[in-house]
Amino acid sequence: MFRSLAPPEYLATIDRVKCIRCKRCIQNCGWGVYSWGGDKVLIDTFKCVKCLRCYHYCPEEAIEIKDNPTRFKQNAYWGYNNIRNIKKQAETGGIPLTGMGSDLPYTILFDNLLIDACQVTNPSIDPLREPMELRTYLGKKPSSVKIEKGKDGKLKLAEPAPPQIKLEVPIIFSPMSYGSISLNAQKVLATAARECGIVMNTGEGGLHEDLVPYRKNIIVQVASGRFGVNPDYLNAGVAVEIKIGQGAKPGIGGHLPGEKIPLEVAKTRMIPVGTDALSPAPQHDIYSIEDLRQLIYAIKEATNYKPVSVKIAAVHNVAAIASGIVRAGADIVYLDGFRGGTGAAPSIIRDHLGIPIEHALAAVDDRLRQEGIRNEASIIAAGGIRSSADVAKAIALGADAVGIGTAALITMGCTTCGKCYTGNCSWGITTQRPELTARLDPEVYAERLINLIHAWTHELKEILGALGINSIESLRGNRERLRGVGLDSFTLDILGVKPAGR
């Protein structure tokens, strides 16, 4: 009898000559691919997700993970995943889940945008030897300021400035909750955020007490499940974020499977151990912009007016929605694009709902400028930021800062295998199994994440230097410094970008 009519995606193979039977692969695999057969390692390749943990920990380089050559007949219309999902659905009657952002081959606009550089008529700047300013402040900027003379004769602001979040680099770590990722993974984010002078976001799973010392580098999130939200929590960080939606799953709620709810997660979220943590699709106290305003100010009243961010998924009408969010009193609008990551989403939702961040960002920035309210809130763009070039392009399209999630996880060992929802992550990132999470030493891996932020910082400075500008502020919304390649005129119009050569 066949086990499944969906063949395994990968073939895990062991070179039996090289194998010294040390069993490290058995210990390292969180998926149960390997077991001990008495005289050799047995392989259940159906379970393999190609996360490469075994490969890296095999001392003899005896392991090779191949894409299964026995695939369905190649068909330009019926793709591999179409057939595979139908077979799985025929076997279970269920919804195929997935992790990470969508990997479907939709056009990637970032890859069709190129950045300008200086030649002859305008000098470029060498960032290694000249000052280069990346510091960014997130929050409401007043449209005018009143200045008065203080008692000491010095000039000062007549009215207090709206609260700001100071970032040394225009990058934050995107919300990933305790529960969806391990506490050690959150500690990596917190440690790196503190070291780099930026912030991490708790996601909606509450704040574990171990993270309290990092409070100056933390944004806390309030989502529809209201997990771990109490007055201490609201006041724990530098700002509070209301999560309305997520780019990977616009319009649907969250569902953290019971496998990822051990005692510590249950305590932090205040729900029973082993139940599925359900986040309702809407926040049931928000059915309108007026209702959103009500929650924004409920939070401001409870926090003595800390900045409030509102996170939405990029959807068709995103510009009008963002305008409403700003008018509702948000200090930050967090836009999460179609490619945004997730710990668990139905693949049908992830791959077919929402719009890419590039379109959304350009549309929102345009609309807020047209309405004269762009200064009222900062924009964070997220959802598939892969490199410092994406950061620069997003900022030129109008973002104040970007959020990175997947890129940060990749520094911790993630290979984007996309199986976060199972809770078996062999790298100890998206799991709560203690034997797996113990692998992720926060100090060791924080160093790697700090390295990434430093590397991107250098690259951003190089890009600015080539552009002949010495402050990220001069690139913000500066679409004149971008050109489109191979984009149609509608898309160029939406992006507010000229075609290359013009």
Next chain:
Amino acid sequence: MVKIDAKGTYYRDLNKKVREAVEKGEKEIVLENVNGQYYIGDGLRAKVSITVEGVPGNDLAAFMDGPTIRIKSNAQDNISNTMNSGKVIIEGHAGDVLGYGMRGGKLHIRGNVGYRVGIHMKGDKRQGPTIIVGGNAGDFFGEYMAGGLLILLGLEGDGPIVGDYLGTGMHGGTIFVRGEVDGNMCGAEVGVMEPDEDDMKVLKDALADYCADLGLKLEDVMAKGFKKLVPVSARPYGNLYAY
């Protein structure tokens, strides 16, 4: 005791006055002429008793941690939103989405309530919330319930005292409904059963406090039987996914 006249006062100024009074160590505050001001007691952390005269606005006692608020008339929506501890007593009716994500403390309502009351309440061994509704409730009562205690009395109701989709998505906590429960009105995730002796003790303790707050007789309230509603599964959607 200190009296604060809320007439014509913006909510931000009113709440500031309340916080200043609390900081001065006032233990009893009376808010007079309240007329729709939002966020009364929002995020307030103190052992203080506040009496509201007039109809307060939405999000009263949101994120509140400790105070006791008595409302001598009707109240509006979103009362006790994500409240952590303390007590809210409403002598009249109240609106929709009361006690959303409530984590502790008590919400005692004498009259009827609207839709989606007690949604996604939390609770564990350390603390848990209690909501008791004296009148009838609308649809989606106790939706997504993850913990705590929700009691519906229907004291004046002859007909059905609760709307449709009772306890839908429930995966923790307990609901007690006075009188009979029509299984067709319940969410698929809910099991209806007879309360046992331990349950009756829990009910009696909760209701004794409720009756004392609202001047009711416990014997009258307990004169009718109760049904107990609990989740049938800790993982109601465990089989929804293929892989």
